[in-house]
């Protein structure tokens with residue numbers, strides 16, 4: 001752990017990095033707002049103008065909100081490639097720890113010089129500089145302190161990134177709110193570009209998802225406050241999530257169930273308002289024995305291998321799948337029993 005005094009901490013951090021040394025700042029898996037904001041801030045602290053520094057993530061850009069954040073704030077983050085390890089002499093990780101990368105053969109053994117995070121400390125690593133504060137709501141909170149301590153200019157771009165990182169990780173300070181989180185929130189709030197934050201938050205799906213919405217609306221069936229739609233083949237299962245979330249915006253509906261087939265699996269996404277309802281329990285009760293299923297009270301998902309369905313259905317067609325889902329889920333969700341398995345197919 002770095003010293004407790006903020007100015008000493010900053011000194012120690014900067015001592016790790018020699019002039020001209022190439023720095024690689026890694027983000028674990030999908031770049032989320034907290035990791036992106038923190039990576040930007042660390043780059044600024046160590047490389048004022050961004051030279052000799054690469055920001056890379058080991059997964060892929062998942063949520064459209066995160067893609068919008070990267071695009072609108074022009075964050076120069078790229079996908080990690082093994083060759084980067086040769087080209088950079090110094091490795092840093094923000095909003096994660098070396099142990100997280102054990103699932104990546106290229107990174108399982110490497111030495112991280114700098115580790116800054118707010119998750120509980122993992123065992124089994126040592127870094128030249130580490131600052132891990134599990135009580136903090138976000139790594140962005142830690143990085144805001146560093147930038148303030150450094151007297152570097154808090155640009156609008158950086159304030160917006162850190163603010164959004166803090167906001168998403170703490171659910172707008174509803175989930176966690178230490179004094180440091182609140183102080184960072186107050187400091188950043190007056191410096192952010194709220195238009196960008198609003199647009200980022202509005203970015204729920206990519207344009208190519210629109211055709212699935214059309215299918216979902218045409219094929220929807222409703223019974224009571226349950227809306228159900230089977231999309232057939234989908235490119236990625238995310239579209240089921242996006243359609244289900246969209247359906248939850250219909251005020252008469254308390255349940256949204258959207259399914260699709262992708263990569264040899266039937267994916268069922270369940271959403272509900274949580275009032276006397278439990279999507280996670282429903283998913284595991286109904287699908288626990290045929291596939292992997294579970295989730296929270298308001299959001300859940302089940303994945304069933306098509307091979308598994310072949311034993312349950314004489315023929316795995318979209319109509320058969322609809323009928324299967326309606327009868328399976330109908331065991332626990334009475335209104336669904338009123339539906340038929342056959343719907344209009346465009």
Ligand SMILES: [Mn+2]
Pocket residue numbers: 034035095118137138139169
């Ligand atoms: Mn975080």
